[in-house]
Amino acid sequence: MISNAVTLFRMSLVLPLFILLAMGGPGWIALALYLGSGLLDVVDGKLARGLGESSPLGAMLDLVADRLLTLAAVAGLLVHGDLGLAAACAAVILVARCNVVASFGEALATRPALVSSRFEYPKIVLSFAGLGLAMMPLDQVPGTQIELAPIAETLIVLAAALTLVTLTGYARQTVRALAGQGG
Template sequence: MIANFVTSTRIALLVPLFFFVQAEPSGSWAALAVFLLAGLTDVIDGRLARTLNQVSRFGAMLDLLADRLLTFTVLVGLISGGALKGGFLVAALILLARDLIVASFGESVPNLGFKVSNTEKVKITFQFLGIGLLISPRFFEIYGEDQHSIGRYAISISAALTCVTLITYSRRTLAALEEMRRP
């Protein structure tokens, strides 16, 4: 299936992406290019699956895994490269923990199916904007802040929104678990 091949390509891109983020913790065009290519595969695989009628549970699971691994790879690379420290490190850890928590919710309540809310979409936008700004080389400055600083703030906003969405997900999961316990 072509869509699954495209998704697998995203996973294969994680090794060079991690290398580039590690080699240049202050940012590199190579890291940004690989990150954007990985993001492009995320758009393409879903469209291909729907267009070619190749939508499958395996493909959906592989896509979700690739998305989580992309976030994990970049954030761990930025943390270990020293680009995220202090409160910004905490923000990155919240984003990493979110994926584990949401995956745990999904395992505890089969077919829970979290619908992506508008808050989640804004959170994702800030997360990928922040990552993109952090992994690229310095190329602009606004009011004395370079794009790496702006990227750190975007990651922090994403982490704050993550906390909001986790409350919603927790409530839905608890309600579903309560429903499952009823005879």
Template sequence: MLNTLPNLLTLARIVAIPAVVALLAVDWQVARWIAFALFGAAAFTDWLDGKLARARGEVSPLGRFLDPIADKLLVAAVVVMLVASGDVAGWAVGAAIVILCREILVSGLREYLAELSVPMPVSKLAKWKTAAQLAALSLLILGPVLTMELQLLAQALLWLAAGLTLITGWDYLSRGLAHMRTGSG
């Protein structure tokens, strides 16, 4: 199962994370453009791996396990690097913290509910949240080389992503708490 194209794309997303982090650690404009391209390619695989798995009949437990982990690792690593570099600063750090906390909360919730054999499918709004996060982070990666207008757009997208993060996080939490109260699936 590890050698299916969808799973290899998911693994490639994980493997790309150290390279993106290293490029963001370098104070060099070309490194930012390379990080942007690599992050964009990794983000694209988030959409492509699932589409291919369904189209080719290669949906697997490994893929269902690895895909959300790869997504969360990629987002978390870039958020941390952007805060560390000062590209996300001031009040925008609050948006970054909201995003990171929700990812941890949902991961823990999914793990708990899996023990009860309760699936936690991704909602359409959560997919929009992911798109807003990836768009915001893509622009923020280029922050130092963007015009002021595009930097403001990146900040607005980050806050949009944080808002959607709160809504989807509350949705998952309330659904999870309902199962916790009953103790069943």
């Protein structure tokens, strides 16, 4: 399946992204890997739907690839010290969310799936934009006076706040379903 091959390729970009960020900090290659992986996320989904390749395996691989990308970006930026305290705490929330939602999903294995929150896509956009801005090496561009760190950190904190909102909704759905009240 072509879409799964694209997803697996996307997963292969995670380790180089982490190493580049952890060892060298923000850089154009790390940013290109991050943005390229994000673009391939869109491509693999369109391919799966367009070619009729949608499958539980493909959906699982896509989720794992998404989670690994976030983990690699956050861990690399944290190891190199590129996030302030508020953004670092917020970034940890973004990574921890994956485990919590997966746990809710496991608890509901034989029940209806969680209904996605209307805040899910804005959270994804804020997270992706914030982490991407945190990777931009504007210090390497002569004459650049833009200070992106505060903007990146604000976006990451806002993404974490929306993450907490969505987690609350998912927790409520899980408790209702486990109590036999439906979604």
